[in-house]
Amino acid sequence: MSEEHLAAGSACPPMNDGEVRLYGMRFCPFTQRVRIVLNAKNIPHNVVYINLKNQPEWYFKINPDGKVPALDTGDEVVLESLDIVDFLDQKFPDPPLYPSDPELKNRDKEFIQKFGKVVGATSKALHNKDNSPVDSYIEDVLEHLKEFEAELAKRGTIFFGGDNPGMLDYMMWPWSERSKIPSALQDKEFQFPKEKFPKLVAWREALKDVKAVGDTITSLETHVKFLKGYQGPNPKFDNL
Known part of the structure; x- marks a missing residue:
C-alpha cells in the first residue's frame, strides 16, 4: 500500500x-x-x-x-x-462480525446508527468552522457516550462483540482514535472523565491492541499536522 x-x-x-x-x-x-x-x-x-x-x-x-x-x-x-x-x-x-442471533445483530446495527451522533459531534469539532470552545464538543460527545457505557456494562464483556471485537467495535474506533484531536488543535489538554466511563476506557485500551485496528492507527501528532493544513489552499496529504 x-x-x-x-x-x-x-x-x-x-x-x-x-x-x-x-x-x-x-x-x-x-x-x-x-x-x-x-x-x-x-x-x-x-x-x-x-x-x-x-x-x-x-x-x-x-x-x-x-x-x-x-x-x-x-x-x-x-x-x-x-x-x-x-x-x-x-x-x-x-x-462473522455480527452476532448470529438476529435480535442481537439488529441491536448492534441500531447502536452503529446511534453512534452517528458521536460522529457528527466529533466531525464538527475537528473542522470547527465556528471556532467553538473544545469544552462544548466534549460535553456533546460525553452525553451521547452514556448510552454506550451502559450497554457495554450490560453486556459484561470487554468488547461490544464479546471476547473478540465485532462490527460495532470496529465502526466506533476511528472516532475514538480522534478523540484528543479537537483539544490538541486548540493547544489544550484533553480531559476525559475516566471515572464516569470505566468500561469505555478499558474498551479503548483493549481495542487499540487488536492487530486489525493497530495496523490502521495514525498518531495524534500526525493527525494534528494534517488537519492544521487541510483547510488551506494547498493541504499536504503526504510525508507527514
Whole structure:
C-alpha cells in the first residue's frame, strides 16, 4: 500500500488478480472503518489513496461524486463505509462480525446508527468552522457516550462483540482514535472523565491492541499536522 495520495494527472494503478481495491484517504475515518474490516477478515486487498482536494480525473468514473471510500471488487463498486462493510461481511463471512442471533445483530446495527451522533459531534469539532470552545464538543460527545457505557456494562464483556471485537467495535474506533484531536488543535489538554466511563476506557485500551485496528492507527501528532493544513489552499496529504 502506497502512502501517496493520487491527484489530477495521475494514472489509475492496475488492479491485481484476487484482490479487492479500496479507494480512500489516509486521514479519513470512514476509510479507516473499511480498512479495519478488510484486516479483520484477512481479505486480500490493496489501498489507493485519493487527494480529495484535487482528485484524479479517472476517479470520477469510479465515484462520480469524487468521495471516498469506494470499494472495487473488479465486478462491482460499492460506496459509503457502512454499505461497504456490510457487503464485505456478507461476501466474506469468516469471521462473522455480527452476532448470529438476529435480535442481537439488529441491536448492534441500531447502536452503529446511534453512534452517528458521536460522529457528527466529533466531525464538527475537528473542522470547527465556528471556532467553538473544545469544552462544548466534549460535553456533546460525553452525553451521547452514556448510552454506550451502559450497554457495554450490560453486556459484561470487554468488547461490544464479546471476547473478540465485532462490527460495532470496529465502526466506533476511528472516532475514538480522534478523540484528543479537537483539544490538541486548540493547544489544550484533553480531559476525559475516566471515572464516569470505566468500561469505555478499558474498551479503548483493549481495542487499540487488536492487530486489525493497530495496523490502521495514525498518531495524534500526525493527525494534528494534517488537519492544521487541510483547510488551506494547498493541504499536504503526504510525508507527514
